[in-house]
Amino acid sequence: MSATTIKPWVVGNWKMNPIHADAQQLISEFKTLLQDSPVEAEKCHLGIAPVTLALTQIQAALSEAVRPVYTVAQDLSRIAGLGAYTGEVSAELLKDSQIDYVLVGHSERRELFADTPSILNEKVKNALQAGLTVIYCVGESLQQRESGQAEQVVLQQICDIAAVVDAEQWQQIVIAYEPIWAIGTGKTASPEDAQTMHAKIREGLSQITAYAVTLPILYGGSVKPENAVELAACPDINGALVGGASLNAASFHQIAQAFANTQ
Ligand code: 13P
Numbered sequence: 001m002s003a004t005t006i007k008p009w010v011v012g013n014w015k016m017n018p019i020h021a022d023a024q025q026l027i028s029e030f031k032t033l034l035q036d037s038p039v040e041a042e043k044c045h046l047g048i049a050p051v052t053l054a055l056t057q058i059q060a061a062l063s064e065a066v067r068p069v070y071t072v073a074q075d076l077s078r079i080a081g082l083g084a085y086t087g088e089v090s091a092e093l094l095k096d097s098q099i100d101y102v103l104v105g106h107s108e109r110r111e112l113f114a115d116t117p118s119i120l121n122e123k124v125k126n127a128l129q130a131g132l133t134v135i136y137c138v139g140e141s142l143q144q145r146e147s148g149q150a151e152q153v154v155l156q157q158i159c160d161i162a163a164v165v166d167a168e169q170w171q172q173i174v175i176a177y178e179p180i181w182a183i184g185t186g187k188t189a190s191p192e193d194a195q196t197m198h199a200k201i202r203e204g205l206s207q208i209t210a211y212a213v214t215l216p217i218l219y220g221g222s223v224k225p226e227n228a229v230e231l232a233a234c235p236d237i238n239g240a241l242v243g244g245a246s247l248n249a250a251s252f253h254q255i256a257q258a259f260a261n262t263q
Pocket of ligand 1: 013106178182183184185186220221222223241242243244245
């Protein structure tokens, strides 16, 4: 099963970067590039995930872009609503600030911040109930890949959330496959390996949801202008979640163009 007609998504995950002045500069450069060399909105979704502190500032700056660029939160609270939860930002608070997209389950959160499957389920559930679209990240470690467990690990991570996603809510899910060994290492999965995993993910999804054929599956892990065209040509790779290269406006713009040009 392949899904070449899915409109691709290119999302920049800025992680804990950059300082305020550099963020403003980056957005300003990106807006100029979009104006001079358009990435048509009909051909590609675009998003940027800044630090929580900057979400509304970046959203305001992006509102003046020539085309929609979504502002994406990097995480949300496991607790819904409002209340005495120091340091937390709930799905409802994101929605109240017109933030409609959120990353959940990034490997850095799973590994460094103890986001366990049950915590991730609470986050996914809250986000979907508040009407957010969830970019749910999955991916195996190098050790899991080398011991032949990559597919099993990734499919389990997808099955984990099935308990909290209602039949219709699968339309609010985007999957991002990010092999941990490819994140920030300069090593990208080969387009063949990435395509193979994406096809397996889609096959796995088809056991769970009727929306498997239309569900975008993004690739993440050292995506850069040099490898974006080849990745974009794979039928089940419906976009990219870009880390390091999204901190450079020209690189991020080129990656967006690579995916838009497949349409
Ligand atoms: P890099 O593109 O820096 O490898 O990061 C990928 C990533 O983790 C995006 O979420």
